Amino acid sequence: MANDIKTLNIAVIPGDGIGKEVTPVAQAVLEKASEGVVNFNYTNFELGAERYLRDGAILPDDELEEIKKQDAILLGAVGDPRIKAGILERGLLLKLRFALDQYVNLRPTKLYKGVTSPLANPGDIDFVVVREGTEGLYCGAGGAVRVGTPNEVATEVSINTAYGVERVVRYAFELAMKRKKHVTLVHKKNVLVNAGDMWQRIVDKVGEEYPEVTHDYLHIDATTIFLVSNPSRFDVILTDNLFGDIITDEAGAVVGGVGYSASGCINASNEYPSMFEPIHGSAPDIAGKGIANPTAAVLSTAMLLRHFGYDEIAERIDAAVEADIEELGSTQRSTEQVGKDILARL
């Protein structure tokens, strides 16, 4: 019997601030839920602001190579106000997404019973954003001349390829088949005509292979309206890297805060490890107090399990979290206590 237990090698990057507090809770839930089915072999990587401030390292090549050998990555949160914007984001987070070709950035958005939405009439919110993760304006393909002078010019270049778009479009349609069978492409094709037109053509083409799935199109600006006025209209939102960044934060807000939102950076062809993380940041203001809510980190472990086909275990975690939020979501609890409460339901 014991031979049937599978082992997954997990790179753990707790990161900074509350990342270090919520990640152990996530690991505990992952282990307990998977008992007898999957074992986890963790390798810790000390990456993030503290490491950078200590020895200047962001993501050394040899550590990246070690990470590549793992089956998946659990990430806490990365960031520190002492560090200039862009350094850790581009050197660590985005470097991982790009180096590991994590082309699907998956962000489920759900309004849980027991959570108060800022909307007066939120309705039944349950959609998934499929955000492209390796292209667009995130390529770092900009530049600047005459920096600091009155003649400075700074550019940012969005690179989009049919190869990169088609694979994520396909993922979105596959996902829609398992859900309410509707895909909404979000772009700004009336202005960004080159990239927008390509996205639309590829969606139309791939869509023909999924006759059961309907699809529509919304401009990014109109999308921000619908997320407030009628968020239950969405099932699968498909969009590019930057637009996905923007709408998933707004989506997190309408379901009561990013504290309940997890995210997967997925290499869906499994050449490299995928990465799972809460959407929230390192929250330096509450770090060290033991009061960070580990729910989103716990939800990210369910995404990890689903990625490896352990849907049943994932569902048990989701159900435990859902019950916990419904019953105790409005109470003030320590990080540890939320962990205990969720564990007790497994």
Added chain:
Amino acid sequence: MANDIKTLNIAVIPGDGIGKEVTPVAQAVLEKASEGVVNFNYTNFELGAERYLRDGAILPDDELEEIKKQDAILLGAVGDPRIKAGILERGLLLKLRFALDQYVNLRPTKLYKGVTSPLANPGDIDFVVVREGTEGLYCGAGGAVRVGTPNEVATEVSINTAYGVERVVRYAFELAMKRKKHVTLVHKKNVLVNAGDMWQRIVDKVGEEYPEVTHDYLHIDATTIFLVSNPSRFDVILTDNLFGDIITDEAGAVVGGVGYSASGCINASNEYPSMFEPIHGSAPDIAGKGIANPTAAVLSTAMLLRHFGYDEIAERIDAAVEADIEELGSTQRSTEQVGKDILARL
């Protein structure tokens, strides 16, 4: 006495759909409010979808030259679902903004008494978005190769200049001086490091000249959260062309719909005419029924008057609209009736 009456030459572009219905109401309000102080000499330009469908013309050079000679432009709305996305937007709307160097896209956002916000606790919402209007991703500087093949690559290029950024930053600080003295720069400087860094440096530099004005910074994704969770934190939001497009629609949604939002595309150095328009579109679904709400179009005339220094008349229009919304905003009225009700208050 009559000699003291000033004349303004106004290019009127009613455009399509409800644009044609709300514009005459706006003109009537403009005239009545300005009686004895300003006369308006209107020149109509038939531009928009219908013209394009009839003779293929979008914005002929000679008409653009005529428009350039006017003092300002009143625009209704442009757009028609029969026309491919991008054609009228880039050929007419954006062409006007760029050709007339309308570098300040000014979008006041206010929650009027009598309007229901979709937020449960909206608070006191009253801010202005100062959106750059002539640069960024709106330049049309992208391209594509191997279109329609699996090897297609499409790019979009955001061009940002210190010249272009500094003038709009200065405008935002000047505006803040007349308001609550706070500017929030919105960008994505942790990813778009070239442009973001330049925007931040210029804000810091110009900010030193306005010691009474405080300023802070938010990422675009975080901004979409605050617009839902705490919109009253904003006074003047300063941002680039694309981010401004996105957040003004979300902002319009949180104050109860873009039906109450007007917009000015302003050439603040007065070399070319500025353009004033409601934020809403041509709304083909309700066009021709006489039920479009002309409020946003009317508010755009107040912006026009303010642009020429007629603050007192502008305030009378704003006050009439405010009173109208507060008292009758929740009733079903025809376009004509709303116009009459507002006129009666002047």
